[in-house]
Amino acid sequence: MPLDLLSTPWALAVMSLLVLGDAFFVVIPGEIAVTALGAISASSGTPPLWAVIGCAGIAAAAGDAACYLIGRTVGTERWRWMRAARVQQALAWARRRLDTGTATVLFTARFVPFARLAINLVAGASRIHPPRYLALVFLAALGWAAYQASVGALVATLIPGGPVAAVLVSIVVAVGLGAAIDLSTRRLRK
Numbered sequence: 001m002p003l004d005l006l007s008t009p010w011a012l013a014v015m016s017l018l019v020l021g022d023a024f025f026v027v028i029p030g031e032i033a034v035t036a037l038g039a040i041s042a043s044s045g046t047p048p049l050w051a052v053i054g055c056a057g058i059a060a061a062a063g064d065a066a067c068y069l070i071g072r073t074v075g076t077e078r079w080r081w082m083r084a085a086r087v088q089q090a091l092a093w094a095r096r097r098l099d100t101g102t103a104t105v106l107f108t109a110r111f112v113p114f115a116r117l118a119i120n121l122v123a124g125a126s127r128i129h130p131p132r133y134l135a136l137v138f139l140a141a142l143g144w145a146a147y148q149a150s151v152g153a154l155v156a157t158l159i160p161g162g163p164v165a166a167v168l169v170s171i172v173v174a175v176g177l178g179a180a181i182d183l184s185t186r187r188l189r190k
Helices: 009-022 030-044 049-074 085-100 102-109 113-125 130-158 162-189
Strands: none
Touching: 009 030, 009 049, 030 049, 030 130, 030 162, 049 113, 049 130, 085 113, 102 113, 102 130, 130 162
16 A cells, blocks of 8 residues: 555544444454554654544444444343353453453453453443443543554654554554553452
8 A cells, every 4th residue: 555545634534434443343453443543643744743643533433333233222141152261251250340440441451352342232222321421431442542553653753664664663662562452460469
């Protein structure tokens, strides 16, 4: 894809769609799209970093809110895939976490794809008060977007070689940071 396309408003729209889709299908690379556009923003100046963060945050919050609505209207057992043993384990985990602190869980789950889906479905099924939920999810989504875009922007600032090198290195750094956080949280739980 030519670099010129990545610095147009269409890039923001595509990134937003990827982030929105990532709320439902964790294999969609929403995080990578935000990190890549953060790198392009820092290296080329367009799109502006604030626009990357704003669009990614709004799309992430909208995706989480849609999952909440599914949980609220459908519940967590209607479809066969929801009754699978692994899914039920994840939903039970989400219920326990939501009981211990909604704000903390919503903020941390934003960074863990499968946990995010389970937490948002259970939050809806548990009928957590919508205005409180939406406020927390919006703040969590903006924080997540700022983090993802900043990783890309920071790498682009530190790595010479233009936008392509910055995008590639920032994606590797973002994936590495995610893996390190996952490993640390697993060790803390044991």
